[in-house]
Amino acid sequence: MKAAIILQPKQIALQELPLPEPAPGELLIRVMASGICGTDVHIFLGEYLGSYPIIPGHEFGGVIEQVGSAVTRFKVGDRVAVEPNLPCDNCVNCLNNRQNFCLNWQAVGVTRPGGMAQFVSVPEKAVFSIGDLPFEQGAFMEPLSCVLHGLERLNLAVASKVLLLGAGPIGLLLMQGLRLNGAAEVVVVDKNPDRAALAQSLGADRSLTSLEELEQDAFDAVVDATGAVAVMSRTPDFARPGGKVLLFGVPASGQKMTVEAFPIFRKGLTMLSSYTSLRNSYQALSLLKSRQISVERLISHRLPLEELQRGIELIEKGSEPVYKVMILPNG
Numbered sequence: 001m002k003a004a005i006i007l008q009p010k011q012i013a014l015q016e017l018p019l020p021e022p023a024p025g026e027l028l029i030r031v032m033a034s035g036i037c038g039t040d041v042h043i044f045l046g047e048y049l050g051s052y053p054i055i056p057g058h059e060f061g062g063v064i065e066q067v068g069s070a071v072t073r074f075k076v077g078d079r080v081a082v083e084p085n086l087p088c089d090n091c092v093n094c095l096n097n098r099q100n101f102c103l104n105w106q107a108v109g110v111t112r113p114g115g116m117a118q119f120v121s122v123p124e125k126a127v128f129s130i131g132d133l134p135f136e137q138g139a140f141m142e143p144l145s146c147v148l149h150g151l152e153r154l155n156l157a158v159a160s161k162v163l164l165l166g167a168g169p170i171g172l173l174l175m176q177g178l179r180l181n182g183a184a185e186v187v188v189v190d191k192n193p194d195r196a197a198l199a200q201s202l203g204a205d206r207s208l209t210s211l212e213e214l215e216q217d218a219f220d221a222v223v224d225a226t227g228a229v230a231v232m233s234r235t236p237d238f239a240r241p242g243g244k245v246l247l248f249g250v251p252a253s254g255q256k257m258t259v260e261a262f263p264i265f266r267k268g269l270t271m272l273s274s275y276t277s278l279r280n281s282y283q284a285l286s287l288l289k290s291r292q293i294s295v296e297r298l299i300s301h302r303l304p305l306e307e308l309q310r311g312i313e314l315i316e317k318g319s320e321p322v323y324k325v326m327i328l329p330n331g
């Protein structure tokens with residue numbers, strides 16, 4: 001099979017590898033659509049957890065090609081998506097329902113081979129049936145799960161007025177999720193005019209390209225989906241007294257955020273973050289299947305496996321309108 005391997009930071013090679021042999025509890029999946037995530041960009045740049053060499057790709061959908069002898073819930077030909085995080089189910093965090101902080105955490109596409117290959121073998125517990133959902137939409141199960149966990153953390157009150165910073169693929173999923181959570185008004189800011197316009201057409205009440213036009217102390221909740229520390233440091237300014245801030249975007253590790261501390265005290269703000277997801281896969285698939293969350297317009301590029309590096313660079317540079325880039329390893 002063909003696989004794209006990050007050999008070391010900033011170096012990707014396309015290699016011909018033997019077909020993985022699934023262990024008794026694993027399934028071999030023929031990967032049909034594999035989304036590039038910001039995390040893959042961080043792994044490519046050497047800014048994130050992850051050991052090298054690694055076949056990246058943790059957001060994908062495909063067809064079961066082969067089942068291990070101990071697999072009980074799936075058969076060859078089933079259409080599936082993969083939840084990449086693999087908790088041990090046995091450590092203190094797992095046993096307290098904090099599986100996202102598992103002490104023995106493994107993840108498909110981060111610590112073990114991922115979906116940027118024609119085939120990948122994954123444990124049965126990571127696999128979810130997508131029915132007749134298109135593979136590309138199945139590939140959104142994982143990022144949408146993370147978004148749903150963030151929304152659970154935020155626990156938005158009905159009829160809230162929300163400010164959302166960043167309208168990339170994750171921001172646009174958050175925006176739809178905030179709507180489902182009963183937000184009365186969602187204002188979106190993205191410095192890129194294409195993104196601001198797409199946010200508007202996907203349901204934002206107002207979209208802006210600059211923070212400077214925003215009213216201070218005005219929002220029940222402020223959500224950052226940029227991961228840019230300069231933007232994150234501004235979030236408390238826009239929250240109303242007693243309001244909430246959710247820092248959702250992933251900053252580069254090592255960066256410091258400078259915030260004036262006094263207003264957080266004076267306004268009694270609730271400052272929240274969100275790390276990956278916590279058993280949100282079924283919810284994510286339900287929202288995709290019922291079309292409560294729509295992702296078609298979030299896909300801007302479809303590329304063959306050979307062009308993974310170009311796809312990552314497109315996202316990194318952001319010089320042309322780019323949202324979710326799908327790699328199609330099997331054409």
Ligand SMILES: [Zn+2]
Binds near residue numbers: 037
């Ligand atoms: Zn991801």
Ligand SMILES: [Zn+2]
Binds near residue numbers: 088090
């Ligand atoms: Zn654990």
